Structure formats: C-alpha cells, structure tokens
Amino acid sequence: MAFLRSDKNDPKTKQAEQVAANASQAQVAELGSKRRKSSESYWSVSWRIFRKNKLGVVCLGIVVLLVLVAVLASVIAPYDPNAIDLVNRLQGPSSAHLLGTDELGRDILSRIIYGDRISLSVGIVSQAIALFIGFFAGVVAGYFGGRVDSVISFVIQVFSSFPFLLFAIVIMFVLGPGLINLYVALGLLMWTTTARLVRGDVMRLKGSEYIQSCILSGGSSWRIMTKHLLPNCVSTLIVTSTLGIPNAIMSEASLSFLGLGVNPPTASWGAMISASQPYIQVNPTYSVATGVAIIITVMAFNLLGDALRDALDPKMRS
Secondary structure, rough: OOOHHHHHHHHHHHHHHHHHHHHHHHHHHHHHHHHHHHHHHHHHHHHHHHHHHHHHHHHHHHHHHHHHHHHHHHHHHOOOOOOHHHHHOOOOOOOOOOOOOOOOOOOHHHHHHHHHHHHHHHHHHHHHHHHHHHHHHHHHHHHHHHHHHHHHHHHHHHHHHHOOOHOOOHHHHHHOOOOHHHHHHHHHHOOOHHHHHHHHHHHHOOOOHHHHHHHHHHOHHHHHHHHHHHHHHHHHHHHHHHHHHHHHHHHHHHHHHHOOOOOOOOOOHHHHHHHHHHHHHOOOHHHHHHHHHHHHHHHHHHHHHHHHHHEEEEHEEE
C-alpha cells in the first residue's frame, strides 16, 4: 500500500497523467470540430472555402463594384454620355474630362461608365437565357436518355461545331444590330456548355436511391426534374454562369467592334475601341482606357468563376 501511495505522488506519474488528460481534451476538441464541420451546410462549407481564396474575394469585390457602377451610372457619370461638344473634341485627360473626349467631344469616362451597364446587361441577360435553355435541354437528355438524349446531344454537337464568333456574326447579320437581338443571339449560342454539364450531373444523380425512390413512388417527371434535380445542379449553374458572363461580354465587344452590336450612339466598349482606331496617336487614352475596362471586367469574372468552382467542388471538402 505504501508503494502504491508513493507511486501516485511520483512527479513522473503526475506528468504522465497530465499528458494523458491533455491528449484526451485534444481528442474531444477534434471530435467536436469534426461534428461541427459535419453539421455545417453545403453552402456554409463552400463559403468558408471561398473566403480562403484571397484572389477570389478581391474579384468578388471588383464584380460588386462593377455592378454598383452600372446601377448608379446616371449618378456617377460626370456628363451625359451622348452630349456632343465639337469644340472640345479629342481632348486629352484634364480636370474637366479625366479621360479626355472622343471624336465628337463626348466625355470618355462617362461613356465607359455607361458602357459598363451595357456589357453587364448583355452578359447577365444572355447568360440567363443560356442557363434556361441549357438546364432543360441537359436535364431532359440526362433523365430520359435513349433517343431523346441522342437527339439533344446531336443538336449540341451541331451548335458546337461552328466557330462561336462566326455563328454570332451570322445571327446578328440576320437579326440586325440592337441590344435585344444581342441578348437573343448570345443566349441561343451559349447554352451548349450548360447542357453538357447538367446532362452529366443528371445522369449521375438518376441512379441514386433518392431519385429512384421518387420515380418508384409515382412522382411525375416534371416534379422530379424541378424539385429534386434542379437543386442538385445549382452549383454547376452558378459556376457556368460566372464563367459564361465574361464570354458574353467579350462577344458583345467583338460584335460592337464590327458594327453588329448595339446601335449608336449607345455607349459600348467594343464600339468605342472601333471608333478610337483612327485617333490612337492623337488621344491614346481613348482606346487604352476602354481596353483596360474590358480586361479588368473579364479577368474579374473569370477568376471569380475559378474560385467558385473550387469552393463548390465536393472534392475540395476536407
């Protein structure tokens, strides 16, 4: 008994007990952390992963700033973008006109701000049309399979076989220049990527026990597609739209550069670059500032799309 009492009071024994207690507390804390992580929702985990991507967060801030500039263009712009002042045409940057004036004396900064509104509207509206068509085409192809899948896949291949810009030029040549026609033309051409990705998701989900139980319980195909398959494709749609918007912006700029985009005198970045070519030596800010605006917008959306893809990918869960 004396031996046991002396063993308990031994400093080495106390140290070992303390180490064991600390290890036990660490295990409990780790287990609690794992339980908290497992109880987090899919979107909470995705947001936590996204916040770790500093570049993605910066690009999200730039995108939000671009949206605010587009919404508040009439308040932010120092001048009317279409106000002609031939006396002050092709002026360099000054306190009155921070980026100078164009060939008609219009303020370049004001036209870039209003051009942001046009570019974002084309990107968002055309991508919304593409998502609508692409989702239903992809979900129908993946859900029903067979001949339906073969027909839709063939249509996707036909649309994808033509060079995108050339196809857009042909459609705009038929429809004629105009903002509404741009929405329709780009929306009709950009749905194939969404359809492919959604089709793959649906084919993977269709074999799950959850969807099979819905089918066996007599659920209608429309309800299964809209109530069960659509929520599971939301992450794919978000990433696709984020990466599709800059493509639409570049396409709008290219078509406007060729004179097939928005009708003048509406401010458009592509039309501004086209108009600035003869005056690039007289006022280089005219073309450079517009080009920088396009580059920043496209890069911000592309990098944001990459960050969202990493955050929403289940393989990134840890």
